[in-house]
Amino acid sequence: MIDLHLHLILNKKAGSGNGLKISKKITTRLKQLNIIYHTYTTDYQGHAMAITKKLLTDTLLPWKNESSDKTTPFPLLVVVGGDGTLHEVINALANNFDIPLGYIPAGSGNDFARGVNLSQEPLTALNHLLTCEKPQRFNLLHYHNHLTNQERWVNNNVGIGIDAAIVSQANHSRLKKLLNMCHLGSMSYLLAASSVIFKQKGFPLTVEFDGKKIDYPNALLCTTTNHPYFGGGLALDPLANPQEANMSLIVVDYQPPYRLIGLAVKLLRQTHFTSPNVHHYRMTELKLSSSTAQFGQADGEELGQAPLKLTFSTNERFFWL
Numbered sequence: 404m405i406d407l408h409l410h411l412i413l414n415k416k417a418g419s420g421n422g423l424k425i426s427k428k429i430t431t432r433l434k435q436l437n438i439i440y441h442t443y444t445t446d447y448q449g450h451a452m453a454i455t456k457k458l459l460t461d462t463l464l465p466w467k468n469e470s471s472d473k474t475t476p477f478p479l480l481v482v483v484g485g486d487g488t489l490h491e492v493i494n495a496l497a498n499n500f501d502i503p504l505g506y507i508p509a510g511s512g513n514d515f516a517r518g519v520n521l522s523q524e525p526l527t528a529l530n531h532l533l534t535c536e537k538p539q540r541f542n543l544l545h546y547h548n549h550l551t552n553q554e555r556w557v558n559n560n561v562g563i564g565i566d567a568a569i570v571s572q573a574n575h576s577r578l579k580k581l582l583n584m585c586h587l588g589s590m591s592y593l594l595a596a597s598s599v600i601f602k603q604k605g606f607p608l609t610v611e612f613d614g615k616k617i618d619y620p621n622a623l624l625c626t627t628t629n630h631p632y633f634g635g636g637l638a639l640d641p642l643a644n645p646q647e648a649n650m651s652l653i654v655v656d657y658q659p660p661y662r663l664i665g666l667a668v669k670l671l672r673q674t675h676f677t678s679p680n681v682h683h684y685r686m687t688e689l690k691l692s693s694s695t696a697q698f699g700q701a702d703g704e705e706l707g708q709a710p711l712k713l714t715f716s717t718n719e720r721f722f723w724l
C-alpha cells in the first residue's frame with residue numbers, strides 16, 4: 404500500500420449538510436487506521452480554490468511513478484464534497500495535470516462520481532482511495548468563452564438553455580436557503596424546473612466540429628459532456644466514457660412543455676436518442692455560439708445570461724481513483 408499523507412478539503416455544507424456527517428465518518432476512519440491527514444474546511448464559495456492554490460505552492464507534488472521518494476508519505480489532495488467543490492479544485496490545479504486528486508463524493512448530485520464509477524458510499528470510496536497504488540487518467544472538458552475571455556476546466560458538463568435557466572432560478576430563489584436548511588436542497592431544482600419549462604423559449608445555436616457547421620434555429624438545450632451523467636444521475640449520454648479523449652454534444656430542439664414530459668420519460672428509459680428532436684454527436688474539438696443572450700452553466704456554476712462563443716477541448720488529468 405502506498406504511504407499517503409492526505410490533505411482533505413471538506414465542504415461540510417455539501418449535499419444540503421450531508422458533507423458534515425461524511426467528513427466525520429472519514430476522519431474517524433482515518434484515525435482508526437492511523438493514516439496521517441490534514442483537514443481544510445471550506446467556509447465560503449471559492450474557498451476550496453484558495454486552499455488548493457496555497458497547497459500548490461508548498462505541499463502538493465506531481466506523481467512520478469519510478470522516481471517517487473518512498474521514504475516520505477506522498478501528499479495527496481482529496482476533495483470531500485460535491486461537484487461544485489470538485490470544479491473549484493480542478494480549476495485551481497489548472498494545468499498541473501500530474502498532481503493527482505482523490506475524491507469522496509458528498510454532494511446532492513454526485514454526477515462526477517457516477518461518471519467515473521466511484522462509490523457514493525463514503526467509506527467504500529475511502530477504502531478504494533486507500534487501496535489505489537497509482538493514479539488513473541481521466542479526461543476533463545475545457546472551455547474558453549471568447550466573448551468574456553473566461554476559461555474553465557469542467558468535471559461534468561457545460562449547458563446552454565433550459566438546464567442553465569433552472570440552475571439560475573434555483574440559485575436565486577429565496578426558498579433555496581430554507582430547503583437547504585431542511586436538507587431538501589434538490590427540491591429547489593425541481594421547483595425551479597416546474598416553472599422554467601413554461602417560460603423557456605427556443606434560441607439560435609451554431610455548432611461547428613470536424614469541418615461541419617450546423618445551425619439550430621430553435622434549440623432548447625445544448626449540453627457538452629464527457630461522461631454519461633447529468634442533473635443528479637440522468638444518463639444524458641449513456642455510452643460516454645471519461646477515459647476516452649472525446650466529448651459528447653447533445654442538442655434538443657424546442658418542445659412545448661407538454662411534449663417535454665414524453666422526452667423526460669425517454670431520458671429516464673435511456674431511449675431519448677431515438678427522438679428526431681434530440682441530436683447527438685461526438686468530437687474532439689467543438690465551437691458553439693449563440694448570438695442571443697442565453698443562460699449558461701458549467702458544473703452547476705452560473706455563466707450568466709449573455710451571448711456565448713465557446714470553444715471546447717479535452718485534456719487528461721491524474722485522479723487517485
Ligand SMILES: Nc1ncnc2c1ncn2[C@@H]1O[C@H](COP(=O)(O)OP(=O)(O)OP(=O)(O)O)[C@@H](O)[C@H]1O
Pocket residue numbers: 414415416417418419445446447448449450451484485486487488489491509510511512513514703
Ligand atoms: N462553507 C460554505 N458555505 C457556502 N457555500 C460553500 C461552502 N463551501 C463550499 N461552498 C460552495 O457550495 C457550492 C456547492 O457545493 P458542492 O457542489 O460541493 O455541493 P452540492 O451542490 O451539494 O453537490 P452537487 O454539486 O454534487 O450536487 C460550491 O459552489 C462550493 O463552492
